[in-house]
Amino acid sequence: MNYDAMFQSALDGLRADGSYRYFAELERHSGQFPKAYHYGLGRDVTVWCSNDYLGMGQHPDVLKAMHAALDETGAGAGGTRNISGTNHYHVELEKELASLHGKESALLFNSGYLSNWVTLGTIAGRLRDCVVLSDALNHASMIEGIRHSRAEKQIFRHNDVEDLEERLKAFPRDIPKIIAFESVYSMEGDIAPIEAICDLADKYGAMTYLDEVHAVGMYGDQGAGIAEKLGLSHRLTVIEGTLGKGYGVVGGYIAASAPLCDFVRSFGSGFIFSTALPPMVAAGALASVRYLRRSSAEREGQQRAVAYLRDALDRVGIPHILNPSHIVPVMVGDAELCRALSDELLKRFGHYIQPINYPTVPRGTERLRITPTPLHSNEAIDELVDALLVLWQERQLKRSHAA
Numbered sequence: 001m002n003y004d005a006m007f008q009s010a011l012d013g014l015r016a017d018g019s020y021r022y023f024a025e026l027e028r029h030s031g032q033f034p035k036a037y038h039y040g041l042g043r044d045v046t047v048w049c050s051n052d053y054l055g056m057g058q059h060p061d062v063l064k065a066m067h068a069a070l071d072e073t074g075a076g077a078g079g080t081r082n083i084s085g086t087n088h089y090h091v092e093l094e095k096e097l098a099s100l101h102g103k104e105s106a107l108l109f110n111s112g113y114l115s116n117w118v119t120l121g122t123i124a125g126r127l128r129d130c131v132v133l134s135d136a137l138n139h140a141s142m143i144e145g146i147r148h149s150r151a152e153k154q155i156f157r158h159n160d161v162e163d164l165e166e167r168l169k170a171f172p173r174d175i176p177k178i179i180a181f182e183s184v185y186s187m188e189g190d191i192a193p194i195e196a197i198c199d200l201a202d203k204y205g206a207m208t209y210l211d212e213v214h215a216v217g218m219y220g221d222q223g224a225g226i227a228e229k230l231g232l233s234h235r236l237t238v239i240e241g242t243l244g245k246g247y248g249v250v251g252g253y254i255a256a257s258a259p260l261c262d263f264v265r266s267f268g269s270g271f272i273f274s275t276a277l278p279p280m281v282a283a284g285a286l287a288s289v290r291y292l293r294r295s296s297a298e299r300e301g302q303q304r305a306v307a308y309l310r311d312a313l314d315r316v317g318i319p320h321i322l323n324p325s326h327i328v329p330v331m332v333g334d335a336e337l338c339r340a341l342s343d344e345l346l347k348r349f350g351h352y353i354q355p356i357n358y359p360t361v362p363r364g365t366e367r368l369r370i371t372p373t374p375l376h377s378n379e380a381i382d383e384l385v386d387a388l389l390v391l392w393q394e395r396q397l398k399r400s401h402a403a
Contacts, residue, residue: 046380054218095291108253111244114252158185168203171204222294262368305373327369331365355367
């Protein structure tokens with residue numbers, strides 16, 4: 001058997017249909033975000049697709065905390081949380097996250113993917129006869145966690161509360177149910193009807209599991225997410241978040257009741273057998289969370305940049321999805337064209353935007369996903385939009401109006 005030939009054949013298929021992923025080798029410059037050195041080009045470029053939404057990965061408070069913790073504790077955690085890996089910074093960060101979301105407890109994971117996979121897999125897998133009702137556009141980490149649980153699942157139409165209710169009606173009230181959904185959906189940028197879903201959960205005796213990874217740090221008076229902004233945090237059973245996007249570091253977490261967090265801590269194999277986050281990482285995340293709880297300047301700056309970008313795109317007729325979030329998807333609709341536009345933006349104009357193709361989004365909805373930060377100036381946004389306009393005109397692409 002020629003296994004490498006089998007692997008290569010599958011990879012060739014990805015290249016043929018435009019869905020092969022190319023990684024750009026970038027080196028971010030501390031203190032100069034959103035600039036980064038592109039090794040392939042041998043020069044600096046402007047990054048427009050980072051999930052470090054607020055630039056906190058290079059904030060002085062975060063860097064200072066990480067340097068101090070590195071000198072105090074060394075590089076690694078020393079093991080799993082059970083075997084010598086629980087550090088004071090882990091404990092303090094969990095307390096801070098619980099407080100942020102108004103919950104009794106919180107539990108840290110090494111990534112947002114792991115927190116979804118372990119939590120949903122553990123709860124749904126260990127509650128007898130549990131049923132999970134999952135939004136059709138949920139992230140792969142949620143889907144994998146639900147699949148791993150082997151619990152019965154129902155997939156309801158995206159953000160469709162009527163479809164969700166019809167599915168809830170089919171199950172007895174006395175069996176465990178979890179409604180799993182996101183607040184901000186990362187590819188469309190739309191926001192879930194959280195209050196209506198909570199109403200249904202109350203009516204039919206279900207738990208609510210809200211993924212806020214694209215919202216924590218970004219929304220609410222203290223940066224606790226959409227649920228905080230809407231005053232709904234207390235109605236959610238589990239709030240899941242990340243430390244690698246708005247907070248600019250790395251890691252994931254859940255915030256919930258003390259028994260629920262202890263249940264996942266005690267039964268979740270992906271938590272039990274994973275080496276803990278390095279203490280310096282936890283220290284940096286803790287500094288970031290604390291800073292964004294008291295500062296709204298970064299959130300306000302990003303909202304201004306997003307509004308400016310949307311207005312600029314509208315002026316020249318570049319099509320983008322209208323939504324209430326910070327995610328600006330510029331629609332292309334063809335995988336090869338999306339890759340070609342990305343390459344030209346990079347090589348000719350120095351703007352880095354990774355193309356979003358299948359399977360991340362359905363075929364025919366390929367896009368350039370732009371996430372401006374408070375550190376992108378109006379001048380930089382104008383330069384990006386000018387470059388997009390040149391490419392749209394050269395290729396005679398459809399515009400949203402005859403600009």
